[in-house]
Amino acid sequence: MLHKYGTPAFRLEAYLLEVASYLGVHASFIATPTSITFVIWSDKHEDEYNHAARLQPGDLDMSALSLTDELANELLSGKVSLSDADMRLDKINEMPSPYGKVITGFAFALATGSFSMLMGASVPEILWTGLLGFVSYLWVLWAQKSKRVNLMLEPVTSFMAGILACAISRYFDPGINIPLMVLSSVIILVPGLALTMGLAELSSRNLVSGTARIMDAIMQLFKLYFGAFLGVAVGFSIFGQNQFEPAASLPYWATWLAVGLLCFALVPIFRTRIKHIPWALMSAFIAYGVTVYSSIYMDQTFGTFIGAFALGVFANVFTRIANQPSTIVAMHGLIVLVPGSKTYIGLNSFISGQDFVQADHVGQEVFLIFMSLVAGLIFANVVMPTKKAL
Structure with a gap:
């Protein structure tokens, strides 16, 4: 179980x-x-x-x-x-989800829109991304009832997101950032968290489990990218090429709002119990806030290490107080820290040679951030050990 x-x-x-x-x-x-x-x-x-x-x-x-x-x-x-x-x-x-399908569907829309806000999208792009995120949830629902759809969930979801984004650009809102919208609409399916868990298992010398989890995550990432690449290509052939016109991004304070909305949207998606919601929100803000302010005074990679360390200490404190698994709150903070999106961006840059967001040395940065995350959590378990196996 x-x-x-x-x-x-x-x-x-x-x-x-x-x-x-x-x-x-x-x-x-x-x-x-x-x-x-x-x-x-x-x-x-x-x-x-x-x-x-x-x-x-x-x-x-x-x-x-x-x-x-x-x-x-x-x-x-x-x-x-x-x-x-x-x-x-x-x-x-x-036991079914305590939040029901309707609330979970809106949570998908809110999570994808919040992530695009974190990535610097404009207000129209955020709204369109939320709509695409809700469509992605419809595929997730179908996958729960069909084994065939479940096997092709990642590529077909990103494929449809690519076609719909091209249609939106053609008929409703020309100049939108299509790759960013496609990425944000499937961000729940991007396996950045699985990659981090795999590296954590490797660091604990669980070599077979860690290797298997990492390879599974890499295959999911490839399927997502292939579906998105094919969907955008088909969309361009049907609706014509899209000329991206950068729009005004939201102010800096909007990123903090996006973190709160993203973590709140993850509650129904992760099926977090109501009594744990305040802890989950605090974990996200602690992880993001410590990382942001640490990065001001030191390298971003080391800032991520400090953020993961603070998150690990907080999760273990939660375990001691609530006598519950630290995973319950740690997952919400890790979603904010895990660079799953940067992994996807790096794959796009490697294959197409084009960047849809500003991301220099993204491959090296992704590797270092993953290592910093794992190291921060390990150090946190040493400084503030948990009394529970979970």
Whole structure:
């Protein structure tokens, strides 16, 4: 169940070992993004049980993760029996999103529009991007009911976003920044977070899981870019070429508003529980604010390290106070810090030789920022260690 909710392999293995130790069971676990292997044995190995489960890569579900963690705590404290815990796990597994489809759809629109605001888009581009983000959510809904659509979700979503952006440029708003709008409309699907989790697993010497997660994220990125590239090419052939005319960007204070709106929009998307919303908002502002002000006095890469360090300390403080997994609030801050968009921009620059936003040395910058993120979180766990495996 924890694997299903997007828990990194090293934390999942540590958590399972805690439960096994409490139950007095000799056990070993190997977790990867697509499988878990269980080995349980008696004191002198008279009896041994082996089980390998083939699983799909997990999705982030902060509500189910929180409820599962609370259930595990009740089990470890003796408040519920194993049979009762097993029944409640089934209920958590079948539980729908606490926010519903309509609110989640508006959250997609708000998140994509907020991200385009962070990238310096104009007001019309922000509104159009929000509309494209809502269309992307319709594809996500379809993918939940169709295995075929789920397999092609990334390329078909970016493909349709590219065609629709070209149509908007032709009939409604000529001069818009089409590549920026396409990127922003699919930003929820850009696997920057998965890349960071993969690097964190590699740094913890979970080599198989980390390598698998990174390769999966790279393939998702390629599929997104191919769909966007093809969609824009088809759109240009149907509606004609677009001549980008830079419009006036919003003032600097709008970036802080964008951070708040983006984090607030992630609440329904991540299914964060209502009682954790203030913590999630604080994590985003702490991560972004510390990074911005640190970058004034030092290199941006080191500023990202300081921001990730502050985020890690805050997430571990949240764990000590609320007795909940640090992942619940850390994910919101990481979305602000993770340079998934810069990875996409770098891929666009590498293939087409063109930049749709100002981004010098983007490839080197992306690598250094990823390393700074991982290092900051590791240092935070040393300075302010968490008492929970998650």
